[in-house]
Amino acid sequence: MFKGILRKSHFLGTKIKSLRKRNNLTLEDLSIRCIQIDASSAPSVSYLSMIENGKRIPSEKLVNSVAQIFQKDNKWFYDESLEDDAIDPTPISNAVKGMPLEPGFLFSDNLLQSAIPELLAQTGTTGRQFAHLLIRAHQESNQNRFPDIERAAEAIGHKQFPLSLDNILTITEELKMEIRWFNKTPFKDKGDTEKPLNTLVRSFFDAPNIVYLNQDLKKIPARLKFDLANHIGHMVLHGGDGARAPQVSGGRTSGRRHDADSPNMDAKDVLFAWRDFECSYFASALLCPKTPFRQFLAKHAYSIDIGDKIDLTTTLIMRRMSSVSPYPHWHYFDAYPPGNLRAVYRGNGIPMPWGNMTMLSDPCQHWAVFRMLDTKDPQPSAQISILITDQEKKLYCCQSIRSKDAAGNPHVLCTGIDLVPALIAQGIDPVNTINLIEEQCNKNNGAGEIPDNIKLQLVSISKILNIGWIAEGTKREATIICSRSSSCPRKKHCLGKAKPKLTSQLDRIRESLVM
Numbered sequence: 001m002f003k004g005i006l007r008k009s010h011f012l013g014t015k016i017k018s019l020r021k022r023n024n025l026t027l028e029d030l031s032i033r034c035i036q037i038d039a040s041s042a043p044s045v046s047y048l049s050m051i052e053n054g055k056r057i058p059s060e061k062l063v064n065s066v067a068q069i070f071q072k073d074n075k076w077f078y079d080e081s082l083e084d085d086a087i088d089p090t091p092i093s094n095a096v097k098g099m100p101l102e103p104g105f106l107f108s109d110n111l112l113q114s115a116i117p118e119l120l121a122q123t124g125t126t127g128r129q130f131a132h133l134l135i136r137a138h139q140e141s142n143q144n145r146f147p148d149i150e151r152a153a154e155a156i157g158h159k160q161f162p163l164s165l166d167n168i169l170t171i172t173e174e175l176k177m178e179i180r181w182f183n184k185t186p187f188k189d190k191g192d193t194e195k196p197l198n199t200l201v202r203s204f205f206d207a208p209n210i211v212y213l214n215q216d217l218k219k220i221p222a223r224l225k226f227d228l229a230n231h232i233g234h235m236v237l238h239g240g241d242g243a244r245a246p247q248v249s250g251g252r253t254s255g256r257r258h259d260a261d262s263p264n265m266d267a268k269d270v271l272f273a274w275r276d277f278e279c280s281y282f283a284s285a286l287l288c289p290k291t292p293f294r295q296f297l298a299k300h301a302y303s304i305d306i307g308d309k310i311d312l313t314t315t316l317i318m319r320r321m322s323s324v325s326p327y328p329h330w331h332y333f334d335a336y337p338p339g340n341l342r343a344v345y346r347g348n349g350i351p352m353p354w355g356n357m358t359m360l361s362d363p364c365q366h367w368a369v370f371r372m373l374d375t376k377d378p379q380p381s382a383q384i385s386i387l388i389t390d391q392e393k394k395l396y397c398c399q400s401i402r403s404k405d406a407a408g409n410p411h412v413l414c415t416g417i418d419l420v421p422a423l424i425a426q427g428i429d430p431v432n433t434i435n436l437i438e439e440q441c442n443k444n445n446g447a448g449e450i451p452d453n454i455k456l457q458l459v460s461i462s463k464i465l466n467i468g469w470i471a472e473g474t475k476r477e478a479t480i481i482c483s484r485s486s487s488c489p490r491k492k493h494c495l496g497k498a499k500p501k502l503t504s505q506l507d508r509i510r511e512s513l514v515m
Contacts, residue, residue, distance in 0.1 A: 202247045333413075368479075
């Protein structure tokens with residue numbers, strides 16, 4: 001009898017542990033999810049660990065909660081079958097990867113440092129724009145996890161969440177930072193766009209410890225908190241040396257450093273861009289410390305419009321998701337009309353819908369972020385998309401929302417995930433799933449109803465990942481998207497007629513001779 005109980009506890013614990021690891025949840029994550037479903041039966045972290053190691057047998061109520069979290073039948077936990085362990089729980093990294101370039105010696109440090117400034121000058125690329133490309137690649141290769149900056153922020157904020165404006169002001173006092181206010185209204189600045197944008201200088205830092213804040217920020221506490229947290233980051237990480245750009249909304253946010261005079265690349269452009277990133281990441285980690293913010297997101301099923309509850313901007317909420325979520329396959333876009341990307345993160349390898357330095361002539365019109373630019377609807381909108389390229393087919397779900405920056409410019413924020421790793425983790429064939437959705441889309445000119453059996457799969461994934469807008473996306477038509485409209489994969493081309501592929505005269509001569 002005793003051996004039977006031990007065997008039962010071993011299989012139960014092993015199955016629970018396998019499910020938890022396959023879905024990248026910590027013991028604390030699973031404990032919190034159980035509390036949300038049934039607090040009376042939810043285990044502590046230590047008790048859950050003992051269950052996983054076969055030292056305790058979970059109650060029937062707890063098994064019910066775990067089954068609901070991972071969308072399993074209760075009987076599965078008792079059948080003493082471990083066949084699902086064959087699924088590799090190791091996360092699949094879909095972050096954008098580089099390519100090997102030959103001959104390798106041409107890409108040595110010395111040659112690159114000599115050639116890059118001239119290359120940028122000849123192509124009209126600013127040092128700041130180039131730095132943003134490098135920083136984005138660094139983010140994506142690290143899947144937006146920077147534990148050293150996290151620790152620095154947690155040491156200052158003591159993982160308190162949420163932090164009020166008074167809490168932030170107390171931290172500035174402890175760091176002996178002085179706050180001064182100025183009054184400057186938004187002005188028009190063409191900057192990097194064809195159409196002038198409202199531009200607002202929100203704040204700037206003056207060494208060794210003075211922060212200048214625009215009076216307009218008093219009207220928007222969420223942005224005031226972020227700017228203060230950003231400058232606290234500069235004080236903590238860089239000793240308040242003042243070597244950083246002013247914080248600006250609108251206008252010239254992606255071009256030259258604001259005090260730059262030379263048309264050529266300046267080393268400070270790169271330094272200032274990197275420091276902007278570091279301080280911004282610090283501010284996010286200070287205002288949204290990883291563990292309590294992760295719990296907050298779980299409580300609200302990753303809703304993107306929950307910032308109003310705690311005086312945080314939607315931008316911060318959406319960008320921070322990719323850093324704290326146990327699921328690593330995220331992307332994020334911040335788009336300004338008619339099609340400029342101000343911020344990009346592609347930890348799931350999604351291609352760019354258009355360029356963030358120059359406008360493209362053929363962006364795909366069916367990307368959710370692109371379509372949202374042309375609407376006036378202020379409500380969040382979810383979309384399931386099939387991305388088709390020459391190499392593969394991918395399945396994404398995203399949620400987009402219209403917003404306004406501190407200068408009053410409209411823009412669209414979009415966050416999304418790659419669904420393929422989630423399907424694989426549950427033993428579902430993603431190729432079959434994508435093909436069935438694509439078949440329905442092709443019957444209806446590229447956008448179609450998701451088949452009922454696939455809806456059930458995706459709703460199940462939504463519950464397992466605890467991301468509510470995946471289930472919302474299944475209520476709408478799925479859409480076929482592509483990297484460029486000129487290479488549209490739809491049976492009925494989205495531009496009406498595909499542009500013929502151009503072949504150079506040299507290629508034609510070569511082909512005729514080879515033939």
